[in-house]
Amino acid sequence: MKKQIVANWKMNTARAQAVALVNALKAKAGQGSPHFDLVICPPFVWLADCASLVAGSAMGLGAQDCHAAEKGAYTGDISAPMLKELGCSYVILGHSERRQHHQESSILVKEKATQAIKNGLVPIICVGEVEAERAIGQQEVIVARQLDQSIPDTGRFYIAYEPVWAIGTGKPPSLEDIRIMHDFIRNRIDPSRGVAILYGGSVKVSNAREILATKNVDGVLVGGASLDAEEFWGIAQASPTHKG
DSSP: OOEEEEEEOOSOOOHHHHHHHHHHHHHHHTTOOSSEEEEEEOOGGGHHHHHHHHTTSSEEEEESOOOSSSSSSOTTOOOHHHHHHHTOOEEEESOHHHHHHSOOOHHHHHHHHHHHHHTTOEEEEEEOOOHHHHHTTOHHHHHHHHHHHHSOSSSOOEEEEOOGGGTTTSOOOOHHHHHHHHHHHHHHSOGGGOOEEEEESSOOHHHHHHHHTSTTOOEEEESGGGGSHHHHHHHHHTSOSSOO
């Protein structure tokens, strides 16, 4: 399995910056790598621009959310069919920032994931505990509940483990903590589904090689560092040439 290197730009970039980022990465990626795949997830407003740039390249395109319905009176929302028509292949769902700021439940995440799969998208389903939950040893309980309630019944999907307390802090958990949680997630999911498990939370060039070499880490979901083409490319290049 190739490592999956996914960029989550969040609510960042002006149009010119987005175009420059894609062009810089496309020039580096060339015809692709034998040991990693690159996916960029820009804000909705730049998806069309980015889609035209990545078309025919080795890079994949994803969105940062979608609605649970195919269409309807949902002002301001974006549907999975719309994303597919734009050229998206992936969609991030259940990110901790969506769960926190938009009060998204795992039940809703499952509905969105089901809709994404129905329309040919691969959902990247995020799970993870906050600092207070880890402090009392409840991280596996929390993640198990999120997995059980968020995973669609059928179809292909990814899981991204993101310890909420590590996002944007520059302080990721220890490699052992990452290994333990990724092992836990792997054992929680039916092996026949062949799910890739990504790690997200303060990933940067300086720690990417060790994280990507950790057992059951099939890739990374990169936030702030993905806004710098050199940094993001360096993270991708840190991928081992075999599955860790």
